[in-house]
Amino acid sequence: MAHVSSRSALQKLLSAGRSAAPIARGGGVTRGFAAASEAGHHGTAKVNFWEQPSNPGNWKEEQFVILSLTGWGLLIYGGYKAATGGSSKKSKAEK
Numbered sequence: 001m002a003h004v005s006s007r008s009a010l011q012k013l014l015s016a017g018r019s020a021a022p023i024a025r026g027g028g029v030t031r032g033f034a035a036a037s038e039a040g041h042h043g044t045a046k047v048n049f050w051e052q053p054s055n056p057g058n059w060k061e062e063q064f065v066i067l068s069l070t071g072w073g074l075l076i077y078g079g080y081k082a083a084t085g086g087s088s089k090k091s092k093a094e095k
Contacts, residue, residue: 046060049067056064
């Protein structure tokens with residue numbers, strides 16, 4: 001009996017959802033990426049890093065990521081080499 005009543009309640013909810021009037025939207029209201037493209041360009045234009053090397057804020061995002069990761073890698077590698085004495089091979093004098 002409980003199964004039948006829950007089933008009928010579910011059917012009522014589904015039918016009420018279908019018969020409800022759609023939500024009316026305002027005249028020129030848009031959402032998402034469409035609004036961004038219609039509103040025009042905001043902010044500075046993105047350029048290649050070699051065109052403005054001293055201004056990372058204007059670099060293209062993928063170039064900024066690659067150069068940032070490369071810089072961190074060089075910093076970590078240089079720190080490792082400095083901490084371990086530089087060369088990994090021992091000279092004949094140390095043997």
